[in-house]
Amino acid sequence: MKPLLIDGAWITTSHAEENRNPSNTDEVIGLYAHAGRAETQAAIEAARLSFPAWAASTPQFRFEILNKVADELTLRKSEIASLLSREEGKTLREGLQETERAANIFRFFAGECLRPAGDLIPSVRPDVSVEVTREPLGVVGIVTPWNFPLAIPSWKIAPALCYGNTVVFKPAELVPGCAWVLAEILHGTGIPKGVFNLVTGKGSVVGNTMLSARDVEAVTFTGSQAVGSLVAQASIKHMRKLQLEMGGKNPLVVLDDADLDLAVDCAVDGAFYSTGQRCTASSRLIVTEGIYGRFIEKLTEKCRGLTVGDALDPATDIGPVASASQLATDIDYIEIARAQGGNLRCGGDIVKGHNHGYFLQPALFTDTDNNMRINREEVFGPVASVIRVRDYEEALATSNDTDFGLCSGIMTTSLKHAAHFRRESRAGMVMVNLPTAGVDYHVPFGGRKASSYGPREQGRYAAEFFSTVKTSYIRP
Ligand SMILES: NC(=O)C1=CN([C@@H]2O[C@H](COP(=O)(O)OP(=O)(O)OC[C@H]3O[C@@H](n4cnc5c(N)ncnc54)[C@H](OP(=O)(O)O)[C@@H]3O)[C@@H](O)[C@H]2O)C=CC1
Numbered sequence: 001m002k003p004l005l006i007d008g009a010w011i012t013t014s015h016a017e018e019n020r021n022p023s024n025t026d027e028v029i030g031l032y033a034h035a036g037r038a039e040t041q042a043a044i045e046a047a048r049l050s051f052p053a054w055a056a057s058t059p060q061f062r063f064e065i066l067n068k069v070a071d072e073l074t075l076r077k078s079e080i081a082s083l084l085s086r087e088e089g090k091t092l093r094e095g096l097q098e099t100e101r102a103a104n105i106f107r108f109f110a111g112e113c114l115r116p117a118g119d120l121i122p123s124v125r126p127d128v129s130v131e132v133t134r135e136p137l138g139v140v141g142i143v144t145p146w147n148f149p150l151a152i153p154s155w156k157i158a159p160a161l162c163y164g165n166t167v168v169f170k171p172a173e174l175v176p177g178c179a180w181v182l183a184e185i186l187h188g189t190g191i192p193k194g195v196f197n198l199v200t201g202k203g204s205v206v207g208n209t210m211l212s213a214r215d216v217e218a219v220t221f222t223g224s225q226a227v228g229s230l231v232a233q234a235s236i237k238h239m240r241k242l243q244l245e246m247g248g249k250n251p252l253v254v255l256d257d258a259d260l261d262l263a264v265d266c267a268v269d270g271a272f273y274s275t276g277q278r279c280t281a282s283s284r285l286i287v288t289e290g291i292y293g294r295f296i297e298k299l300t301e302k303c304r305g306l307t308v309g310d311a312l313d314p315a316t317d318i319g320p321v322a323s324a325s326q327l328a329t330d331i332d333y334i335e336i337a338r339a340q341g342g343n344l345r346c347g348g349d350i351v352k353g354h355n356h357g358y359f360l361q362p363a364l365f366t367d368t369d370n371n372m373r374i375n376r377e378e379v380f381g382p383v384a385s386v387i388r389v390r391d392y393e394e395a396l397a398t399s400n401d402t403d404f405g406l407c408s409g410i411m412t413t414s415l416k417h418a419a420h421f422r423r424e425s426r427a428g429m430v431m432v433n434l435p436t437a438g439v440d441y442h443v444p445f446g447g448r449k450a451s452s453y454g455p456r457e458q459g460r461y462a463a464e465f466f467s468t469v470k471t472s473y474i475r476p
């Protein structure tokens with residue numbers, strides 16, 4: 001059994017669960033301890049007790065710890081990427097990219113430990129100066145989803161530790177393996193005991209215990225809207241600092257003047273790579289009349305050419321869906337879209353001959369309108385739909401007509417339209433002539449409306465969530 005990490009010690013439990021490879025469900029990857037209430041409370045207590053010393057540690061010490069994690073992730077990237085692909089179903093190429101991204105995130109925040117923070121401001125009063133400093137929050141609870149089992153934990157754990165907080169980390173039940181490797185690496189750096197704690201287990205047990213604990217000063221969560229709102233309700237009782245990253249229904253607008261090949265490539269990448277299981281996925285393709293026919297033809301041809309298969313097979317373009325329940329959700333939405341009048345142009349079938357994995361041929365719908373459920377609700381699978389519009393104005397209005405606001409994109413050679421879209425799109429991130437998915441690791445990440453709540457993640461903006469500001473008035 002792979003144990004929990006609490007207060008610097010590996011702890012086994014009376015209950016453990018196995019995880020399996022979604023490319024081949026006969027393959028058991030490992031057996032992982034499931035924490036109960038008592039273990040979760042012990043992890044929170046360890047994080048509370050270790051906080052003062054970690055908060056007071058030198059930036060150089062924290063820099064060295066985070067840098068060692070980056071080095072180790074880089075050194076072990078092939079092994080870790082292969083585990084990621086076996087556990088979550090991303091292709092090996094995508095697994096390697098995610099592992100490199102995690103290493104870069106730790107390296108970035110190692111550097112952040114050493115960068116100046118704060119301001120010295122003259123007061124409006126004579127002989128007084130104002131010093132604005134940043135301080136850590138305390139114990140931070142980290143709750144993550146399964147779709148980026150290494151990168152999302154990294155972009156929460158690295159800044160939490162960088163700014164002097166201690167951590168209790170609860171990964172998604174589906175992907176304990178990547179979380180465990182991250183814990184093993186952190187432990188191996190010589191990080192003081194209790195500063196980083198791993199509690200694998202159920203959201204309803206570990207997550208709930210974390211949310212009801214007074215000593216958890218802040219919670220950062222990525223996952224579904226349904227669980228996000230539970231996290232918010234539980235946290236508000238404690239007036240706890242909160243950061244939520246939830247779903248998206250991201251539009252990719254394709255205008256008449258777009259480079260056709262580039263538009264098709266970006267649509268395929270954004271909609272279907274990583275099996276469409278990205279909150280930044282381009283699930284709504286909004287296409288103007290003049291390019292519609294040519295775009296659909298090329299896109300359909302390209303979709304038909306995608307190879308769905310085992311995540312570790314180098315010939316695979318699209319790995320399996322991550323779980324049986326996600327596959328059932330995808331199939332449900334395909335049926336709903338059909339029933340509401342969508343035309344299933346290609347894909348949408350379970351791939352034959354792969355009985356031991358969750359393989360779905362990417363589904364492309366045409367003849368949909370923005371009011372259909374397929375265009376209003378997040379599917380989180382390899383399912384995309386095309387909405388035909390008259391012109392740029394209708395495309396912009398349609399792209400903004402959504403409850404979500406994570407990411408948006410436009411394919412055009414018109415500087416005027418690109419600039420207007422960048423300004424008027426009501427999303428946290430805007431892409432011009434790029435897929436909506438696939439973001440940099442050193443710049444702010446997050447959205448608007450139902451997609452996100454609280455300060456942005458990643459880059460220097462992460463300081464807004466993971467630290468608090470103190471304003472001191474000083475008369476010598
Ligand atoms: N905007 C974004 O950045 C992203 C959004 N998502 C969204 O996440 C969804 C898929 O991820 P998924 O992991 O299934 O999402 P969930 O919301 O089901 O789970 C996210 C995390 O919350 C935990 N959790 C579940 N119940 C509770 C609870 N009562 N209290 C505290 N924690 C709990 C889960 O644990 P357990 O696994 O044990 O249930 C998991 O660790 C998609 O629908 C997508 O919309 C995903 C990735 C990124």
Ligand SMILES: O=C(O)CCC(=O)C(=O)O
Nearest residue numbers: 277278279280437438439
């Ligand atoms: O598109 C990306 O690079 C990031 C996506 C993401 O964070 C997510 O799907 O959870």
